[in-house]
Amino acid sequence: MLRSVLAIPDVYELFGQAIGVPAFRRVFSSEYIRPKRTERILDIGCGPGSMVPYLEGAEYVGFDMSASYIAAARKRFGDRATFVCERVSKQTLDAPGAYDVVVASAILHHLDDAEATKLFELAAQALKPGGRLVTLDCAYVPEQTKLARWIVSMDRGQHVRPPDGYAAFARRVFRDVKVDVRHDLLRIPYTHIFLECTNPIESS
Numbered sequence: 781m782l783r784s785v786l787a788i789p790d791v792y793e794l795f796g797q798a799i800g801v802p803a804f805r806r807v808f809s810s811e812y813i814r815p816k817r818t819e820r821i822l823d824i825g826c827g828p829g830s831m832v833p834y835l836e837g838a839e840y841v842g843f844d845m846s847a848s849y850i851a852a853a854r855k856r857f858g859d860r861a862t863f864v865c866e867r868v869s870k871q872t873l874d875a876p877g878a879y880d881v882v883v884a885s886a887i888l889h890h891l892d893d894a895e896a897t898k899l900f901e902l903a904a905q906a907l908k909p910g911g912r913l914v915t916l917d918c919a920y921v922p923e924q925t926k927l928a929r930w931i932v933s934m935d936r937g938q939h940v941r942p943p944d945g946y947a948a949f950a951r952r953v954f955r956d957v958k959v960d961v962r963h964d965l966l967r968i969p970y971t972h973i974f975l976e977c978t979n980p981i982e983s984s
């Protein structure tokens with residue numbers, strides 16, 4: 781029931797507000813994305829565009845397979861961002877090698893192994909030399925509380941993995957992968973994993 785109503789953009793936002801997602805997004809932006817004004821940012825699985833207010837000044841392109849989320853994103857932020865309705869497996873890049881940062885926020889745990897691999901390949905192609913892919917997802921870790929594990933297991937995503945499960949995909953494509961696990965970012969018991977993957981700077 782909760783899973784299906786979360787597909788409604790306004791319900792998704794309200795549920796997020798109730799569990800502390802706005803404060804969480806501020807941390808995600810300031811500690812992990814660290815956006816700079818005028819940077820080009822690609823958001824894969826952008827949902828209703830919820831990260832746009834936390835990436836002030838950036839040139840933002842988001843894509844997502846959900847037509848209702850993309851319609852909501854365009855309605856809210858269409859004057860300052862570009863949104864495309866597309867699946868990860870089908871997405872062709874508008875501008876290869878042109879993005880400073882690629883964001884994949886809460887999408888990898890929705891993707892099977894083939895699409896997760898595709899996401900990392902897409903991100904590497906989209907990034908400038910030295911650009912970064914930043915991902916966040918829920919995860920199973922041995923030290924999390926039973927309640928956190930249960931809440932994570934209720935997620936709509938059918939591919940929640942342990943940290944190494946996510947990082948293994950990243951390391952097939954990126955040499956420089958940092959992993960961070962946090963348990964303190966929502967008002968409910970929950971476990972997040974962040975990956976920061978840096979594209980190599982080509983030597984001339």
Ligand SMILES: C[S@@+](CC[C@H](N)C(=O)[O-])C[C@H]1O[C@@H](n2cnc3c(N)ncnc32)[C@H](O)[C@@H]1O
Binds near residue numbers: 824849884885891
């Ligand atoms: C939990 S939501 C996260 C939305 C947004 N990134 C956020 O942080 O609020 C997961 C999103 O991934 C999208 N998604 C799932 N599978 C996808 C796929 N194969 N291609 C593109 N988008 C996908 C869903 O439509 C949904 O908007």
